[in-house]
Amino acid sequence: MSDAIRRLGSRLPGPWRAFATLSTILILLWTLTWWLGPAVNLSLRYDRIGVLRGEGWRLLTGHLVHCSGRHLLLNIAGLGLVLELVGREFAGREWLLVTAASVVAIDAGFLLLRPELQWYVGLSGVLHGMLAAGALAWWRSERPLFAAALSAIVVAKLLREQIWGALPLAGDLPVVVDAHLFGAVGGLCAAAVIIARRGSLRRAARGVRS
Numbered sequence: 361m362s363d364a365i366r367r368l369g370s371r372l373p374g375p376w377r378a379f380a381t382l383s384t385i386l387i388l389l390w391t392l393t394w395w396l397g398p399a400v401n402l403s404l405r406y407d408r409i410g411v412l413r414g415e416g417w418r419l420l421t422g423h424l425v426h427c428s429g430r431h432l433l434l435n436i437a438g439l440g441l442v443l444e445l446v447g448r449e450f451a452g453r454e455w456l457l458v459t460a461a462s463v464v465a466i467d468a469g470f471l472l473l474r475p476e477l478q479w480y481v482g483l484s485g486v487l488h489g490m491l492a493a494g495a496l497a498w499w500r501s502e503r504p505l506f507a508a509a510l511s512a513i514v515v516a517k518l519l520r521e522q523i524w525g526a527l528p529l530a531g532d533l534p535v536v537v538d539a540h541l542f543g544a545v546g547g548l549c550a551a552a553v554i555i556a557r558r559g560s561l562r563r564a565a566r567g568v569r570s
Contacts, residue, residue, distance in 0.1 A: 375447025378455065383436050386483070389425055390432050401425050406470065406480040419467045425481045431533055435483040442487050445510070446494020449501075450554065455490070458550045462489025465546025466539050474538055485539030488514070489547025496551040518544060 393400045406422030407415070426432040450458065466485045470477050495514055498507035518541050521527070526535035 375443040378447070378452065379440055379443050382439060386424060386426070386432060386436060390429065393425065401427070401481070406467070408470070408475070408478050411471065420463065422480055423463055423466070423483055423486055426483075427481050427534065431482060434529075434533075435487065438484065438487045442490050442494070446491065446497065449494050449497035450551075454554050457554060458490055458493045458547050459486055461550035462486045462543040462546040465489070465549070466542040469538060469542035469545075473542075477536065477538075480536050480539060482539070484535070485543030486547075487543070488518070488540040489543035489545075489550075491547070492544040493547040493551035493554075496548055497555065500555055514544065 389400075389404070404418065404421040404425045406418050411418050426435065447455075463486060466489075470480065491510075492514055495507060495510040498504075498510060501507070517527070521537035521540060526533075526537055
């Protein structure tokens with residue numbers, strides 16, 4: 361059975377292997393929370409007081425736990441949508457850099473700019489970082505109209521949230537819209553570094569051939 365699963369995973373495109381892996385982690389954490397009780401969620405979520413006391417793991421795990429099953433499903437659906445749209449724009453290690461930059465930007469933003477925010481859970485901030493990175497990558501491709509449309513959607517959504525709050529789709533979920541903004545900034549910065557490095561490598565390669 362395990363061999364069959366491995367063979368199936370090896371046939372999936374890179375973005376969908378990442379989707380399967382991360383979705384499994386999210387579901388396992390949610391199952392653990394459901395099975396052992398809310399204390400698991402409380403011990404893993406971003407908690408300002410806990411972080412300042414030295415519980416540094418919360419800066420990572422806070423992005424992996426969720427406040428409800430609906431919250432989890434929305435984030436998994438969002439992850440699938442983002443990877444379907446822009447998942448092929450970066451290699452696996454590059455996506456790790458984008459993700460890490462988004463996480464760092466969100467955590468730093470919370471600690472430095474949102475001292476009143478006591479707790480946070482969810483992947484939506486990182487998803488906005490991935491989407492912003494993909495939009496920038498599209499500008500370097502031969503799809504300027506698609507890049508312009510995606511960029512406009514991302515910017516409009518971020519502005520709308522900053523002015524009027526979360527979109528109605530969120531329902532009664534406690535959405536921290538600044539996580540989306542900070543995540544987008546982090547993802548955008550990482551994408552800019554990756555794209556600049558690609559350009560340097562291409563120029564170096566042309567210099568060697570000449």
